[in-house]
Amino acid sequence: MAQERLYLYPVWLRLWHLINALLCLILIITGISMQLSTPSVVLVGFNTAVTIHNIAGIILTINYLLFFIGNLFTYNGKHYQIEFRGLIKRLITQVKYYTFGIFKGETPPFPITRENKFNPLQRFSYVFIMYLFVPIVFITGWALLYPITIPTTLIGTSGLHLTDLLHIIAGYIISIFMVIHIYFCTIGKSPLSNFKSMIDGYHEPH
Amino acid sequence: MREIYIRPSWLVIMLILFTVIVFAFDYSAEPLKYEDTGQNNQIAPEEQAIDLTQFPNSEENQKCFKCHGQSKYSYENTEQGRMVNEQMYSELIISPNDFYLSNHRSFKCLDCHSEEYENFPHAGILRMEYQYTCMDCHEGDEIYEKYHFEDINSEYKKSVHAEKLSEEFTCWTCHNPHTYKINARTNENIRETIIYDNTICLDCHSNYRRFQVLTDRERPNLITSHGWLPNQELHIASVRCIECHTEKTSDSALVEHNVLPKEKAVRNCKECHSTNPRLLASLYQYEAQELRSHEGFFQGITTSDSMVIGANRNYLLNIISLLLFAGVIAGIAFHSVLRIIKK
Numbered sequence: 001m002a003q004e005r006l007y008l009y010p011v012w013l014r015l016w017h018l019i020n021a022l023l024c025l026i027l028i029i030t031g032i033s034m035q036l037s038t039p040s041v042v043l044v045g046f047n048t049a050v051t052i053h054n055i056a057g058i059i060l061t062i063n064y065l066l067f068f069i070g071n072l073f074t075y076n077g078k079h080y081q082i083e084f085r086g087l088i089k090r091l092i093t094q095v096k097y098y099t100f101g102i103f104k105g106e107t108p109p110f111p112i113t114r115e116n117k118f119n120p121l122q123r124f125s126y127v128f129i130m131y132l133f134v135p136i137v138f139i140t141g142w143a144l145l146y147p148i149t150i151p152t153t154l155i156g157t158s159g160l161h162l163t164d165l166l167h168i169i170a171g172y173i174i175s176i177f178m179v180i181h182i183y184f185c186t187i188g189k190s191p192l193s194n195f196k197s198m199i200d201g202y203h204e205p206h
Numbered sequence: 207m208r209e210i211y212i213r214p215s216w217l218v219i220m221l222i223l224f225t226v227i228v229f230a231f232d233y234s235a236e237p238l239k240y241e242d243t244g245q246n247n248q249i250a251p252e253e254q255a256i257d258l259t260q261f262p263n264s265e266e267n268q269k270c271f272k273c274h275g276q277s278k279y280s281y282e283n284t285e286q287g288r289m290v291n292e293q294m295y296s297e298l299i300i301s302p303n304d305f306y307l308s309n310h311r312s313f314k315c316l317d318c319h320s321e322e323y324e325n326f327p328h329a330g331i332l333r334m335e336y337q338y339t340c341m342d343c344h345e346g347d348e349i350y351e352k353y354h355f356e357d358i359n360s361e362y363k364k365s366v367h368a369e370k371l372s373e374e375f376t377c378w379t380c381h382n383p384h385t386y387k388i389n390a391r392t393n394e395n396i397r398e399t400i401i402y403d404n405t406i407c408l409d410c411h412s413n414y415r416r417f418q419v420l421t422d423r424e425r426p427n428l429i430t431s432h433g434w435l436p437n438q439e440l441h442i443a444s445v446r447c448i449e450c451h452t453e454k455t456s457d458s459a460l461v462e463h464n465v466l467p468k469e470k471a472v473r474n475c476k477e478c479h480s481t482n483p484r485l486l487a488s489l490y491q492y493e494a495q496e497l498r499s500h501e502g503f504f505q506g507i508t509t510s511d512s513m514v515i516g517a518n519r520n521y522l523l524n525i526i527s528l529l530l531f532a533g534v535i536a537g538i539a540f541h542s543v544l545r546i547i548k549k
């Protein structure tokens with residue numbers, strides 16, 4: 001049964017994901033170069049970095065709508081619903097597999113099916129990133145684009161710096177996610193097969 | 207068994223709603239009027255109910271304040287034998303409240319002004335009276351050493367104010383001796399300090415009536431001349447004019463007095479939005495040190511080192527983030543090596 005190729009990644013999703021990945025890379029590079037800018041050393045010129053970062057952020061938000069609406073109205077959204085009962089247990093099982101089982105050649109505890117394309121860790125982290133941190137990043141990002149709208153003081157400190165801090169922490173978490181995400185995508189039939197899936201839409205079974 | 211699912215889309219909608227609600231409230235203080243000719247930018251004097259009779263020279267000074275303390279004064283016209291009410295020129299009004307909150311509150315008016323002023327009408331020749339400057343009293347005085355009056359004076363002498371303007375421009379032009387109150391050193395609210403300091407500049411630079419006394423030049427429109435600056439309004443409320451229009455040359459004075467020609471003003475974003483911002487070298491350095499010494503952890507993270515967008519140089523957060531990143535990379539390396547070996 002697990003031998004057939006599964007069509008798991010519809011065109012709109014692959015399109016969203018490609019744009020999203022490229023934009024995230026751009027945002028991370030320009031973001032870091034603004035963060036670490038000094039008057040003398042130039043990674044990307046400050047003004048250029050600001051402009052690129054702003055434009056990329058705006059496109060990212062529009063692109064996010066594609067993801068959001070797509071998941072709201074198509075079957076793909078099912079994969080992002082978290083069932084709380086037994087969640088911790090499932091997460092632990094998956095962690096155990098990644099820390100021990102995988103090296104002993106065990107089969108994955110949650111085989112990929114049409115109804116369940118993510119393992120518990122994937123589901124959990126994708127939901128957290130896509131429905132919490134990415135929204136935090138673009139909401140605070142838009143606020144920083146119009147800083148005059150930000151309340152001067154929030155919970156006793158400068159609203160601007162609080163917004164900035166949230167933006168940077170969320171951006172940092174997304175960057176860390178991206179590194180881990182890409183690494184875990186190499187765990188497939190072959191190290192490259194998952195990346196191929198994200199191009200042609202078909203999942204190669206183990 | 208019924209399964210409990212949560213639809214994550216709600217989370218996004220709630221986040222957006224939450225932001226809208228937080229942003230809908232206006233918590234900000236009265237914004238600084240930036241380009242507003244004719245109107246003075248004075249911050250409202252503190253409405254502190256002070257007992258005006260408690261000061262050493264209250265009684266003496268009251269003789270002057272009787273007329274100069276408000277906008278109306280009365281005297282008897284002896285020629286016509288009737289009482290006259292007249293309006294006091296706004297420039298000659300000294301609010302007793304402001305005076306007694308100021309640094310010079312223990313003075314007698316007649317300490318600096320001629321005793322002849324006790325007579326009314328004041329003699330015309332009194333207009334020619336010598337006006338003391340800061341240096342007349344404060345120069346070489348040990349008590350005032352920490353304020354570095356001498357440095358301020360020599361820095362001021364190099365400024366465009368001293369070079370381009372007539373002798374009309376004195377310390378008093380910015381620091382009215384009647385109301386001057388030391389601010390940056392005593393005020394913990396950085397925003398108030400910024401407004402206080404910028405108000406000093408705007409008093410002339412956004413007020414043609416005062417500006418024209420000092421020069422025949424046309425007053426430049428500040429909004430146009432700062433047109434290149436993004437988020438102008440926010441910059442004006444969060445940064446002192448002198449931050450870009452002076453150069454920090456010494457650590458002695460908290461406020462630089464060498465105001466540079468406009469061509470030399472800072473125009474490079476990175477001067478502030480960088481890992482070594484000039485802002486941190488001046489006012490903010492002082493404030494940040496103060497804050498760090500008596501504010502909690504949260505306050506420390508959100509304010510002290512992250513004064514400027516793009517320069518969130520929070521030491522603790524930097525270390526944590528680097529360690530975390532290194533940990534992730536190490537974990538990935540370890541995992542992939544094991545994967546290759548155990549294959």
Ligand code: HEM
Nearest residue numbers: 020021024076122126129130174178181182185194195198
């Ligand atoms: C160059 C960077 C990236 C590469 C090479 C990459 C690669 C992949 C691959 C191979 C998959 C399919 C495997 C799977 O379903 O788990 C995938 C899925 C996914 N990726 Fe990425 N990714 C990148 C960046 C990102 C970023 C920046 C985000 C989010 C901020 C992201 C979010 C997702 C999500 C949510 C899925 C699941 C999509 C679905 O099937 O509904 N990816 N990625």
